[in-house]
Amino acid sequence: MTSPSRSLRSLLPNRQDYRELGRSWRGDLVAGVTVGIVALPLALAFGVSSGAGAAAGLITAIVAGLVAAVFGGSNVQVSGPTGAMVVVLAPIVVSHGVASVMVISVLAGIIVLLAGVLRLGRTVSYIPWPVIEGFTVGIGAIIFLQQVPAAVGVSGAGHSTNAVVAAVESALDADWPTALFPLATVAAIAVIMLLLSRVSGRLPASFIAIVAVTLLASLFGGRLDTIGELPHSLPLPALPAITSGSLLALLGPAFAVAALAAIESLLSARVAASMTDTGPYNADRELVGQGLASIASGFFGGMPATGAIARTAVNVRSGGRTRASAIVHSLALLAVVYVAANVVAVIPLAALSGVLMVTAARMISPSIIKQVLRSTRSDAMVFVITAIITVSFDLIVAVGIGIAVAAFFALRALSAASGVHREELDGTPTTGDERIALFRIDGSLFFGAAERILERINAHEGIEVVILRLSQLQLIDATGAHTLTELVTALERRGVTVLIKGIRAEHLPVLERLGAVDSLRHPNHLFDELEPTIAHARSHIGRTASARA
Known part of the structure; x- marks a missing residue:
């Protein structure tokens, strides 16, 4: 076999992906169902928060999650819509409309796929730790702020695309006597999730909180906006409408989405490899899988996908050992579409905001922030600059500037040592x-x-x-x-x-x-x-x- 053939072969699925399935299928099945339960409210919430809609979030978790599980480079990674991607997509939806999401998903998928074929997967290892942590803190802050409009019962339409400004505008525009109902819903979600996490880390806290709050909201009347009607089946795949004008307008955002998808997916795969002994991940194959996942998601009307660290961690802790667990996760969500779409439709939007606010708060780890700030003065500066630019301007720009600042300090130290x-x-x-x-x-x-x-x-x-x-x-x-x-x-x-x-x-x-x-x-x-x-x-x-x- 020629060298190019071997190189291509390493990027494709093979029998070794499921070599442990005979021993681990029970654990994979349980883990897959568990992750599906955890992923359901997150997929719905991320879809709503991005502006593409709950259905788009659910479709992404199903289609992209399945494709990435089969073609990706990690044995335990779970993929789907994520908070970081929502942060990038929300202003794109405001500027270019909902239809642009499918086009960007396909374009970004092609870019990520090419990056994998060109063997660019290991480049993520060059991103310094302070940049990653500053990026994570910034994303957590933006996700939290993006939920403020729904938490106070404001649509968010017409507000600034900057999360900080939009949150302030929403608070000022809110009808405060009426806003107490969605705020109480958010508070209830947060209390239930925090209490359940103290009881047991294995409980699907977000799912239980959503069920409890939805039941209470149904009993006390319809004072809250709900998700609304969802499709009872997956839509047929179709090529998004792409014109030469829209292609040029969306090419820049597509590169930004692709960069984020590649970075987040590879970081998540690296974390997953350190959590379990199911084998190392193939960075280049992971990019190929994530690229195909976003392309497929766009064809079905979904969003760009990335590896999801939180859901991947749940998968590992629940006993997932092979790709079968991530596949089961997608099938479990597919069952929701065909069996329980009417039930999901009555979930209050404020409840989803509560789930995302808790998720965002958990992304910001005080202990890690202390570690970075106490490490070195230059690393602390890189961390702070990355976090501030992420919140104030743009995620990809923040990563670029963070790497540039880190490189400056590294070169200065190298020069001083010479x-x-x-x-x-x-x-x-x-x-x-x-x-x-x-x-x-x-x-x-x-x-x-x-x-x-x-x-x-x-x-x-x-x-x-x-x-x-x-x-x-x-x-x-x-x-x-x-x-x-x-x-x-x-x-x-x-x-x-x-x-x-x-x-x-x-x-x-x-x-x-x-x-x-x-x-x-x-x-x-x-x-x-x-x-x-x-x-x-x-x-x-x-x-x-x-x-x-």
């Missing part, structure tokens, strides 16, 4: 040693440190021979190699002889390509050992002194 040190010459001191300078360059010679090292060496006067000791150099980039070439050229132009000692084998190609070696006065001025280098320098000084005499 340096040039003048050393004493080994052996018996001889006349003329004061005209020989031995410099040891440590750490990294890259664009962040090269100029400073150049200035340090050039600051020494009265030198006739410079020895550059490069054996301690760990990293060199093109800028560093170019700077070294400039240094050698400038010194030689001043009549200073340059000897280079200890170039590492991995650094030699870039130094040769950028002329650092050719800029030496003689090919013999390149040495492997320090002792002959110093001997050559002293010999040169001796010959120079004799010539002057």
